Amino acid sequence: MNLLIKNGRIITADQDYVADILVDGETIVRIEPSIAAENDVEVIDAAGKYVFPGFIDPHVHVYLPFMGTCAKDTYDSASRAALVGGTTTLIEMCCPARDDEPIDAYQLWKSKAVGVSACDFSFHMGVTRFDSTVKDQLRQIAEDGIQSFKVFLAYKGAFSVTDSELFQVCRLAKELGVIVTAHCENAELVASLQSELVASGNLGPEYHEPSRPVEVEAEGVHHFCTFLEMTGASGYIVHTSCQPAVEAAQKFQARGVDVAIETVIPHLVLDKTYAERPDFEGAKYVMSPPLRDVSHQAFLWNAIESDVIATVATDHAPFDFVIQKEMGKPPESDFTKIPNGIPSVEHRATLLYTHGVLTGRITLQQFVRLVSTNAAKLFGMYPTKGTLQVGSDADLVIWDPEYRGTISAETHLMNTDYDGFEGFEIAGRPAVVLCRGQVSARDGQFTGTLGHGRFVARKSRNQASES
Ligand code: URP
Ligand code: ZN
Ligand code: ZN
Ligand code: ZN
Numbered sequence: 094m095n096l097l098i099k100n101g102r103i104i105t106a107d108q109d110y111v112a113d114i115l116v117d118g119e120t121i122v123r124i125e126p127s128i129a130a131e132n133d134v135e136v137i138d139a140a141g142k143y144v145f146p147g148f149i150d151p152h153v154h155v156y157l158p159f160m161g162t163c164a165k166d167t168y169d170s171a172s173r174a175a176l177v178g179g180t181t182t183l184i185e186m187c188c189p190a191r192d193d194e195p196i197d198a199y200q201l202w203k204s205k206a207v208g209v210s211a212c213d214f215s216f217h218m219g220v221t222r223f224d225s226t227v228k229d230q231l232r233q234i235a236e237d238g239i240q241s242f243k244v245f246l247a248y249k250g251a252f253s254v255t256d257s258e259l260f261q262v263c264r265l266a267k268e269l270g271v272i273v274t275a276h277c278e279n280a281e282l283v284a285s286l287q288s289e290l291v292a293s294g295n296l297g298p299e300y301h302e303p304s305r306p307v308e309v310e311a312e313g314v315h316h317f318c319t320f321l322e323m324t325g326a327s328g329y330i331v332h333t334s335c336q337p338a339v340e341a342a343q344k345f346q347a348r349g350v351d352v353a354i355e356t357v358i359p360h361l362v363l364d365k366t367y368a369e370r371p372d373f374e375g376a377k378y379v380m381s382p383p384l385r386d387v388s389h390q391a392f393l394w395n396a397i398e399s400d401v402i403a404t405v406a407t408d409h410a411p412f413d414f415v416i417q418k419e420m421g422k423p424p425e426s427d428f429t430k431i432p433n434g435i436p437s438v439e440h441r442a443t444l445l446y447t448h449g450v451l452t453g454r455i456t457l458q459q460f461v462r463l464v465s466t467n468a469a470k471l472f473g474m475y476p477t478k479g480t481l482q483v484g485s486d487a488d489l490v491i492w493d494p495e496y497r498g499t500i501s502a503e504t505h506l507m508n509t510d511y512d513g514f515e516g517f518e519i520a521g522r523p524a525v526v527l528c529r530g531q532v533s534a535r536d537g538q539f540t541g542t543l544g545h546g547r548f549v550a551r552k553s554r555n556q557a558s559e560s
Contacts, residue, residue, distance in 0.1 A: 096530065097130050097235070099511075101139030102490060104457045105146060105480050106466040114144065117485040119529035122482060137525055138147075139491045144158035145461055146481050147181030147226045147488025147528065148442050151468040152217075152274075152331050152355060152406035156205045159191060160251075160432045163422065165411045166207040170508035172546055174234035174439040176212050177408050177506055179523040181488040181533070182478055182549060183438070186243050188219040195220070195230040199239070203548065209266075210546030211539070212528050213471070213488070215244040217274050223258035228265060235269050238550025239331070240473045242266055247278035247305075248312045259317075263324035270555030272471065273321070274329040277313030277338065278305055296423035298375035298431060302365045302383040310382045311337035318345035318352055322370040327554055328352040329471060334360045334382040336392040338407045343401065353403040353471055356393050359513065360443045361405065362448055364390060376418040377511050379431045382412065394454050403467045407441045410434020414511045428504060431495060435513040439505055440476055443519040451520055486529050506539065 095395050096116040103112055103124070115123040115134075129137050156166035156170045163548030166174075175183055185206070189198030199218060206214045218231065220238045231242070244262055245252035245294035254262065266273045268425060286304045295303075314330055321328040322345060333339055342354050364387040365380035377386055396402045412418055412432040443466050449455040455463070469479020477486050498519050502512040535539030 095131070095134045096487070096527070097128060097134045098137045098139050098144060098489065099136055101142055101144035103144045103481055104461055106458055108463045109457065112483065114489070115525065116530050119487055121285045121481060121483055121487050124481065124482045133461050137491065142524060143492040143494065144481065145179070145455065145490040145492055146242065146465045146479055146485070147490055148179045148464045148527070149182040149184070149442060149468040149474070149478060150175065150180045150407055150409070150438060151404055151408040151472060152357065153183050153185050153438055154188070154434065155183070156202055157188060157410060159188070160430065162412065162417050162432055164358065164434065165413055165417070165508045166205045166548070167508070169389045169543055170225065170506060171438060172211040173410070173508035174519050176526050176528060176533040176541055177523070177537055177539055179490040179492070179526055180440040181212050181526065181528040182474070183214045185214060185216050186219055186473060188243070191221045191242065193417045195227055195234060199234050206546065208423045208544045208550060211533060211541040211543050212546045213549050214249045214546055215239070215299070215549040215551055216335055217241040219243040219252065220258070220262050221245070221252045221254060223254065228261070231265060235271055237554065239559055240551045240553040241271070242444060243272055243274045243277045246317060247276050247280050247283060249284045249487055250508045253280040259320050260324070261263060263320045263326040267324050267326040270553035272327045272554060274331055275317045276332070277317050277330055277519035279309050279312045279316065282309045282312065289518040291427050291429060296427040298373065298379050298421070298428050299369040301368055301379045301431070302385070304348055305381060305383050305429070307337045307385065310335060311341045314338045317546055318342060318350055321345070321352055322348065322350045329402040331355050331406070332360065332382060333402070334359045335385050339392065339396050339401065354396070354401060355404045355406050356397070356402050357406050357408040358437055358444050359384065359408070361390060361393055363513065373412040373422050374419060376431045377414055377513055378435065379418070379428065379433055380408065380435045381433045397449070397459070398454055400459070403471065405441065405445055405463045407437040408434070409438035411436035411507055411509045436507045436509045437513065439507050440514055441502060444514065444517065446521045447519045473553060473557055474549060478549070487527050488529060489527040490523045491525040492521060494521045496520070496522045498522065
């Protein structure tokens with residue numbers, strides 16, 4: 094079926110104009126001021142609405158065995174939630190345990206998505222050990238179109254890599270033209286501070302932030318960027334939460350190190366007082382790096398406004414409050430056992446639009462760059478994804494700026510028993526979402542098909558610079 098989107102205001106990373114878009118199957122075939130509707134065409138009237146390229150969330154967790162439990166979503170629930178929120182492509186973190194073989198982990202993660210996901214998907218390949226067998230497997234995985242690795246400097250005894258492993262990962266990444274994404278917190282410092290706090294009887298979720306202060310994150314950023322500088326690899330710092338961490342990265346950028354900065358929606362609209370809520374409710378807001386003092390929000394917004402921050406992702410990591418977050422409930426337990434993460438894949442664009450565009454902090458074009466184009470460019474999908482041009486995938490969000498609503502766990506599609514943004518008012522949302530030509534969401538309802546989502550094989554930085 095061909096689709097004709099008429100009279101929409103098309104917003105890309107650098108353009109803003111009114112035109113019609115003709116979609117043939119999965120692809121955009123014409124963008125012109127006035128396209129006549131042929132007989133076999135379904136017409137969607139986008140007058141008064143914005144038309145954005147489909148959003149890309151470059152940092153999500155769907156299948157995540159972590160901290161003694163497993164994240165709640167499947168690709169069924171996560172892709173529905175993503176699409177309703179306008180996200181047509183997910184890049185999930187594949188996070189093997191240290192003893193797992195990377196190729197097995199990669200196949201396992203991929204098998205959870207193939208045939209199930211309603212939206213397109215790819216993976217960052219987590220490297221949690223490095224030796225010669227791992228090296229060969231990583232080469233193979235990169236050849237399959239996984240052009241990004243993920244390292245954790247945090248999570249001692251679980252995902253964290255040693256410095257010698259980090260050095261080798263960066264060297265291999267440089268050779269292959271693969272970008273290294275990194276969770277930057279000093280694992281030893283976190284472990285020491287956690288032990289001290291727990292030994293002193295400080296057990297509640299409000300002690301999560303003091304166990305990972307901003308210095309711990311800034312040190313992680315400095316540490317990671319040093320390895321990038323020494324190897325010449327390109328890097329991407331995930332979920333940057335605070336001023337010292339951003340400033341640490343900027344120092345390396347100023348020296349010519351190729352490192353991009355991501356922040357995530359929880360750090361832009363929530364602060365550490367949420368994790369201080371009484372009766373253990375604060376556990377809903379335990380994520381790492383932690384929610385910060387509210388003063389860091391203004392800094393992050395300024396960094397977004399001035400294009401220092403390249404992407405706004407979610408770090409969607411869905412755990413239930415009952416049973417899962419309760420694993421860390423005092424007095425029997427403590428905050429170090431609370432599974433880290435806040436479900437958010439559904440709400441990224443509506444919250445960024447409400448708190449960013451409508452407050453005048455960012456322009457519509459910046460919005461598009463932050464939720465779509467920059468991720469497409471950084472992770473080897475541009476211009477198939479991340480923009481609206483002839484030949485691009487027909488991933489489109491027709492945005493209704495008039496919509497007003499309130500976020501609630503009662504209506505969300507994510508598979509968790511709470512919503513960290515409960516009661517937040519939103520202005521604007523996707524009216525129609527196309528994922529490669531399929532109408533996958535309308536006005537908050539999923540209308541797509543499970544299994545429609547396709548694995549996206551991405552270009553390496555070497556391939557991208559050749560084309
Ligand atoms: O708290 C978080 N961020 N949970 C998910 C795992 C990670 O560190 O990204
Ligand atoms: Zn992380
Ligand atoms: Zn260091
Ligand atoms: Zn994450």
